[in-house]
Ligand code: GAL
């Protein structure tokens with residue numbers, strides 16, 4: 001089923017960006033609500049998420065509902081022309097629920113329970129939680145299901161942020177039900193879990209527990225199935241709420257995903273089809289080396305979940321967060337620049353957490369659109385500026401990001417790769433994915449993210465980073481794609497096990513061995529901090545392996561370390577296509593070189609000019625292409641361009657100079673771009689281009 005266009009949420013007859021925030025009116029007086037609504041208008045806000053944490057206010061006592069405050073808030077917003085992204089309110093149960101039913105408090109892997117006092121303190125499998133939460137949803141949906149202010153339903157909040165895994169007895173029972181459905185017989189489960197090992201053979205489903213802490217290492221296949229079960233279990237809660245909403249309302253329904261570096265517990269490829277539109281929450285993680293690269297990655301992955309259609313940024317911070325060790329404030333201009341980076345990568349709506357900074361509670365030092373210091377602030381001015389800009393950019397909505405290459409990403413491989421007792425604990429899935437992604441980003445390429453098994457035919461190049469676990473069928477999709485003329489790059493520790501975490505014999509990288517034309521006999525992981533050199537001058541770390549050529553050609557070889565003289569990077573003609581293998585963790589520059597080589601080989605033109613810290617991304621609409629030039633650096637950057645700049649109104653003939661920290665969006669006609677490309681010789685004229693299309697393709 002196709003998604004609801006984000007840009008039509010506010011008004012189906014006139015597409016526009018949604019703009020707003022989470023709003024927690026429970027924390028404020030009715031006088032403040034009025035001031036808030038007036039200021040929201042001033043900032044160009046058109047959509048606010050409310051009732052996210054409303055349960056305790058709506059149902060202060062079991063079964064007794066009081067909607068007076070929510071009615072009044074919705075009326076104020078409606079009167080001011082602001083539409084509502086209405087929370088079902090189920091994300092944080094009120095104190096009475098866990099007081100009456102303490103067994104629904106989540107249990108940790110060590111068997112201890114967590115107490116009330118934070119949020120999301122419930123067991124995902126609790127029938128009591130399910131029942132009470134659906135009673136609430138029923139009340140909310142019945143009351144507001146056809147209210148004209150309601151533009152979108154916001155089921156719960158960041159489902160599974162804190163309570164994705166519960167190890168209690170009730171969860172164990174649910175896990176057993178899930179396992180029975182998956183395996184039908186205990187023999188099939190024993191085979192899948194490899195229970196011949198360490199005397200773990202089960203004779204009855206009843207004996208199976210959640211993977212609580214064990215004295216030794218646990219069963220990895222059990223851990224993997226528990227991760228799958230846990231993702232499904234919370235998706236079940238989403239479905240249950242959706243079913244109630246549907247009975248009372250035609251308004252689109254979604255929940256806010258957490259596609260981000262530090263959260264991995266939901267397999268969003270399985271969740272995405274159930275959403276009416278894809279919404280994501282993203283916060284810069286200042287613990288990463290280059291946080292903005294992860295912003296680009298997360299935005300591209302969110303777009304992948306949306307089938308490369310526009311999506312909604314449901315939460316981000318106007319400045320600092322409160323939950324990192326050092327909560328770095330955004331520099332002047334960063335709020336607008338980062339928001340427009342999400343837009344460049346497909347967002348058709350931007351919302352912040354939150355509207356007005358809290359005075360109490362653990363998030364009182366989290367930034368908001370309206371800071372403690374009030375409206376005479378950088379953050380407020382930039383919030384207003386962004387609302388204003390988005391208001392002028394409506395024509396961009398609905399356009400699709402133009403991508404050069406595909407990258408296979410998988411939550412289940414994330415879970416399995418990072419299990420313990422592997423050759424190196426330093427081979428971390430997301431780090432290897434980021435390494436490949438960042439090298440493509442540094443080369444000036446735009447990446448579409450695809451699930452394992454997804455069709456690849458529209459891409460000239462597919463990158464498969466460290467896909468440790470993969471099914472036969474999903475591996476065959478990559479092989480068939482190459483056989484039919486595609487190009488693929490696979491990096492080390494891929495194809496090793498099947499979906500049960502069972503090793504593939506006959507040599508690594510198992511599932512991709514024939515495709516890659518190599519056979520690895522043994523892994524030689526490197527020690528912490530150790531690096532090796534390759535015969536092309538590259539350096540590498542973390543990993544090496546003894547690769548035998550079985551049809552492939554060595555592009556480079558190890559020049560030091562445990563497998564000196566043996567292949568490190570290989571290429572293999574397979575059917576009508578080519579498959580590359582990278583058998584080590586190349587340094588970033590070397591990885592970029594190899595990927596650029598594969599890119600060029602695949603017939604993709606590399607950008608002629610790439611400036612570190614400058615992103616160039618294109619969105620293509622029916623008539624025009626919009627080239628975003630995002631300058632994260634502190635110097636002015638000239639870029640070849642022609643067309644009309646949408647933020648300043650300038651007409652650009654040949655070059656645009658993008659000021660430090662700024663974003664420029666250049667519209668070019670798709671017609672002109674085609675003509676321009678056909679007639680223009682950019683090799684001899686350097687920066688003189690016609691048609692903006694050429695920018696993305698290549699500057
Ligand atoms: C999200 C959450 C919000 C708020 C925000 C702070 O995880 O949905 O309620 O806590 O983070 O960054």
Ligand code: ZN
Pocket residue numbers: 106107123124125126166167168169170171172
């Ligand atoms: Zn539980």
